[in-house]
Amino acid sequence: MLTISVSNVSAVSAPNSLDYDRLRPVRIWLYVLALGVLLMVLVGGATRLTESGLSITSWKPVSGIIPPLTDADWAAEFEAYRQIPQYQQEFAGWMGVEEFKLIFWWEWLHRFLGRMLGFVFAIPFAIFLVQKRIPKSLLLPLAGLFVLGGFQGVLGWWMVSSGLSELTSVSQYRLAVHLAAACILLMALVWVARSLERPxxxxxxxxxxxxxxxxxxxxxxxxxxxxxxxxxxxxxxxxxxxxxxxxxxxxxxxxxxxxxxxxxxxxxxxxxxxxxxxxxxxxxxxxxxxxxxxxxxxxxxxxxxxxxxxxxxxxxxxxxxxxxxxxxxxxxxxxxxxxxxxxxxxxxxxxxxxxxxxxxx
Incomplete structure (x- = not known):
């Protein structure tokens, strides 16, 4: 099944217009994004294992980056959490605001990392466009990666929303879709990054x-x-x-x-x-x-x-x-x-x- 090549293959000997030295920052950027996705998966796993995923009951893509800053803010967040079945059926007997903060921070960190990944994608991408480091053939794949990354946020809220009204945890079907999409995003990032290495x-x-x-x-x-x-x-x-x-x-x-x-x-x-x-x-x-x-x-x-x-x-x-x-x-x-x-x-x-x-x- 494996065969030996005794000379350069055609992919190497053929003319190649890509400037691989100039693409090096783009490759590093893509690897950093892949590591970011892996970190998101880890934090998401910790959020699930600590039963923290339903602690934030609303989706605010922009203002949600700011956590509760005052006692009144924390009381409002905790009151919203008290309305869902998970609190009422599992935690009502012992959880107060201080215990709530422990699970809140896991979910907030997970969402915060997702937002930061958006910035880590968008800002270097804009810089590389200005510097003309990105070949035209790569624009569409990178746009696809950006859409897939943003769609992860939508899938995340879709998953969380399944546990806010009837269930005491998120739907396993929606969890599977969310994790599968993260896996596809990681694979795509690694594939594109490796493809920009020299032949x-x-x-x-x-x-x-x-x-x-x-x-x-x-x-x-x-x-x-x-x-x-x-x-x-x-x-x-x-x-x-x-x-x-x-x-x-x-x-x-x-x-x-x-x-x-x-x-x-x-x-x-x-x-x-x-x-x-x-x-x-x-x-x-x-x-x-x-x-x-x-x-x-x-x-x-x-x-x-x-x-x-x-x-x-x-x-x-x-x-x-x-x-x-x-x-x-x-x-x-x-x-x-x-x-x-x-x-x-x-x-x-x-x-x-x-x-x-x-x-x-």
Whole structure:
């Protein structure tokens, strides 16, 4: 599946009009944005795990950047929170203003980081336009990234609003959409940034079949990240906290107990956690096969050095997932597990982008 190129590939020898030295600040900017998205995912995970996501009950894209400054402001925010089911059913017996502040700050920080990412995108973009650093071919992709980033804010409020009237937490469906969109944004940022690196000369390049196999890995990882969102949305990690068995069996009794059958994939706690485990096993086996095949045909040099790193990170991710389960969702472990999932899929995208710089397949 991996083949050897003994001379520069056509992508390298062909004339290229891009000034890669001049594009260096643009690449750095895109990497910073990707790190910002990863930080947003981490803070969003902490917001969810601390049950802070519903603490701000209104969406004020501009004025919301200013937190409560006086006792009267805090009293008004707390009073608004007291009207929703989460407070009334879970926290009414013990939560006062001081306890409310602890969860408020997590949600405020999450929204604040989102607003700052908007500035980190818009201001350098305007500067680069004035400096004429951005080629015309990149304007449309960057505009798409900006729209996708802004849409994340809309999706975030759409998610939060699902928990303000009837539910005591956000809808797991809307959480999954919000997390999936963040994943797509991260992948797009990494792809565009890596694509602006210099072409790679005289390196081993991939057959079309190998490239498709790696794209298949991206698909599996994306499905697993979405499946993890449903685990988080249903708090499914807090039940069946044994491994490798569930309820004393590899395949526990009680799976797929809801009607119609499709609801079990998204609403049944046991089935959702079981599916997340099974996808993890499939992913691990798939990556092991890719690693073994690539090792034999003909090894990991050049851009294909990504594959052993992906395999190692996968093993670490499996260990973190098991530890998170066995500790009944220890928050630092759970956040590490979520962050590593996003890092892993970003690494695979970087691998694909680097292969693209060597060969057009």
């Amino acid at each position: 790679i000369a005289a390196a081993r390049h991939a057959s079309k079949g190998w490239g498709l196999a790696i794209w298949g890995l991206v698909g599996l990882l994306f499905v697993q990240i979405v499946a993890g969102a449903f685990v988080a949305g249903l708090d499914a990690g807090s039940s069946h906290n044994t491994w490798p068995l569930m309820e004393g069996a590899l395949v526990p009794d009680g799976l797929f107990g809801l009607e119609p059958l499709w609801r079990n994939l998204f609403e049944d706690v046991m089935t959702v956690q079981f599916n997340h485990r099974i996808i993890a096993y499939l992913l691990t086996a798939y990556i092991a096969v890719l690693w073994w095949w690539g090792r034999a045909h003909p090894g990991y040099q050049g851009v294909h050095g990504w594959m052993p790193r992906i395999a190692i990170i996968t093993l670490l991710q499996v260990a973190l997932g098991i530890a998170t389960l066995l500790t009944v969702v220890n928050i630092p472990l759970a956040l590490g597990h979520q962050a590593l999932a996003f890092m892993l899929i970003a690494m695979v995208i970087a691998y694909l982008a680097d292969m693209k710089r060597v060969s057009e397949w």
